[in-house]
Amino acid sequence: MSAENIDNPISYEILEDLEDDFEEVELELLRQQAKLTKDLYAKRAKVVSEIPNFWPLVFEQAPPDIDEYVQPTDSAVLLSSLVNLSVERFELPNGDPRSISIKFEFSENEYFENKVLEKKFWWRRNKDGWAGLVSEPVKINWKADKDLTSGMLDLVYQVWEDDKAGKGDDTEAKKKLKSQMESTGLDGVSFFAWFGFRGLSISEEENQAALKEEQEKRKARKEGKETEEEPEEEDEDDDDDEYEMEIFPTADDLAVCIAEDLWPGAIKYFLAAQEQDALSDINFESDEEMDDDEEDAQPSKKRKA
Amino acid sequence: MSAENIDNPISYEILEDLEDDFEEVELELLRQQAKLTKDLYAKRAKVVSEIPNFWPLVFEQAPPDIDEYVQPTDSAVLLSSLVNLSVERFELPNGDPRSISIKFEFSENEYFENKVLEKKFWWRRNKDGWAGLVSEPVKINWKADKDLTSGMLDLVYQVWEDDKAGKGDDTEAKKKLKSQMESTGLDGVSFFAWFGFRGLSISEEENQAALKEEQEKRKARKEGKETEEEPEEEDEDDDDDEYEMEIFPTADDLAVCIAEDLWPGAIKYFLAAQEQDALSDINFESDEEMDDDEEDAQPSKKRKA
Structure with a gap:
């Protein structure tokens, strides 16, 4: 690290x-983590595959940041048919460890035909300096009258296909989706709408060019060279357009929460579900005794295994 | 890892x-992280020491898990006099990387005499298998009539001294503290009450014995030996006693949040504070123009640097 001449006021640079340096360390740690936990996750997958309802019970105890998106019907679907969950940092070993794929496996159920729903999030950077997770909509083959998103996920998928075909901004699907989003809003939208998320549209070429530019900028900064001040104008309108047709605008945050909390903590949440069950039994059997002391029936926050 | 004969149902063991294996990886990653970030934190400390109000601005943008504990008066104290914050995993390189010390440095202020308040949390295990953070109360030398905890922190400190002197359960300080906690409750208690946290009382001997026992149990499990089922009776009453005189029962969680979120994210929070300021100025200058479009004035959730 080169010496800096720290003027007052400190330059934001x-x-x-x-x-940037902290970010590089974090990336290195993510890579280490993936390497050190690979065999353990494989072992865990094998063990939990023998436990009935392991993943539904994990979801039942999911932290609020996840739970708030799981509607009662979603919960019923997960409980009756989620048989496996897996998370992978699929661009490793050479790509960005922040890119994640989240795969749900289902048994036969009354809502959709898919046995596997896999959603991938790519960590990408655009020419304006934005960096984050982008994705592609995943189609769900709903059974008749069982679409939990009331047709919105299908429309999102159609809009995506229209965009790829270069059909412009005035397609039937876009108009329909916009009007449905305006009339129903997104409160209480199904967890399964999460599969529709796209995020910013960043081509692989744009990403590569932006990465290169960023690396050169960092290098120049480290060598103490003056770097051009980027025009800090944030073109919010552009972004607003991009998110205007998202039926699950916080899907990227939810993905990170699944990957960094639910997935590594699955055994903990499963055990909490078991404890909860046991405590419900106690409550049921000795209602009167517990009256005065109901708080004790909650799994104690202060208990760590 | 030895082969397992997986019976159905799966043994909790x-x-x-x-x-346990995942925990060991996490500890290794914490050690790596401490090593890889050491120089960066030193550099950051040097840089931010030249930025007026850096740490108060960071606290101003603290995430809800921290912010909920900072009362308006606490905020005023921090804003007027917090000059440095530092976090250290002080038992490294050989001890537990989860032990953390959090040090606040203050300039002259009207509330207390201390220039430094350092709170240490030790990761400890007890004979019942509980593991977590324990601490010791830190005395604050309040100026006349400026005690933000209305005497509770002093009482906690006195109780701790009484306990060390083996004075039993009926001391004056204990009675006073209990009655004050019962009459005022802890809603809206000052952030500075956090310095009073003790947690479970675990002697170094007990910790060492418990660690040894745990290691032997893990080793036996890995070798596929039958291990005695621990009596799973959780003696809640015992714990309740331990936490009965805590004026800040969630201090350990708050410490972790400071160490794992506020501390590594300080620059991000500082920049968010700057952005907020800039946006307030815009709002002030062009109130009318912004009317229709007020959401744009919020730092966009979707922006990542």
Whole structure:
């Protein structure tokens, strides 16, 4: 690290430079983590495959950041038919460890035909300096009258196909989706709408060019060269357009929460579900005794295994 | 890893064994992280020491899990006099990387005499298998009539001294503290009450013995030996006693949140504070223009640097 001449006031560039260095360490740690846990996750998958309802019970105890998106009907679908969940940092070993794929496996159920729903999120950077997770909509083959998103996921998928075919902004599907989103809003939307998320549209070429530009900028900063101040104008309108047709705008955050909390903590959540069950039994059997002391029936926050 | 004969139903021991293995990886990653970030944190400390109000601005943007504990007066104290914050995993390189010390440095202020308040949390295990963070109360030398905890922190400190002197359960300080906690409750208690946290009382001997026992149990499980089922009776009453005189019962969680979110994310929070300021200015200058479009004035959730 080169010596800096710290003028007062501190240049924001020094802070950004530091953030870049911290980011590189975090990426390195994610790579290490993936390497060190690979065999353990394989072993866990084998063990939990023998436990009936393991993953539905995990979801039942999911933290609020996940649970808030799981509607009662979603819960019923998961409980009756989720047989496996797996998370992979699929661009490793050479790509970005922040890219994640989340795969749900289902048994036969009354809602959809799919046995596997896999959603991939790519960590990408665009020419304006934005970096984050982008995705592609996943089609769900709903059974008759069982579409939990009331047709919105299908429309999102159609819009995506129209966009790929270069059909412009005035397609039937876009108009329909817009009007449905305006009339129903997104409150209480199904968890399964999450599969529709796209995020910013960033081509692989744009990503590569942006990565290269960023690396050169960082290198120049480290060598103490003056770097051009990027025009910091944030073209919010552009982004607004991009998110205007998202039926699950926070899908990227939810994906990170699944990958970094639910997935590594699955055994903990499963055991919490068991404890909860046991405590419900106690409550049922000795209602009167517990009256005064109901708080004790909650799994104690202060208990760590 | 030895082969397992997986009977149905799965033994909880296999799950616990897996959790132990995951825990060991996490500890290794914490050690790696401490090593890889050491120089960066030193550099950051140097840079931010030149930025007026860096740490108060970071606290201003603290995430809800921290912010909910900072009362308006606490905020004023931090804003007027917090000059540095530092977090250290002080038992490294040989001890537990989960032990953390959090050090606040203050300039002259009207509330207390201390220039430094350092709170240490030790990761400890007890004979019942509980593991977590324990601490010792830190005394704050309040100026006249400026005690933000209305005397509770002093009482906690006195109780701790009484306990060390073996004075039993009926001391003046205990009675006073209990009655004050009962009459005022802990809603809206000052952030500075956090310095009073003790947690479970675990002697170094008990910790060492418990660690040894746990290691032997893990080893036996890995070798496929039958291990005694621990009596799973959780003696809640015991714990309740331990937490009965805590004026900040969730201090350990808050410490982890400071160490794992506020501390590594300080630059991000500082920049968010700057952005907020800039946006407030815009709002102020062009109130009318913004009317229709107020959401744009919020830092966009979707923006990542």
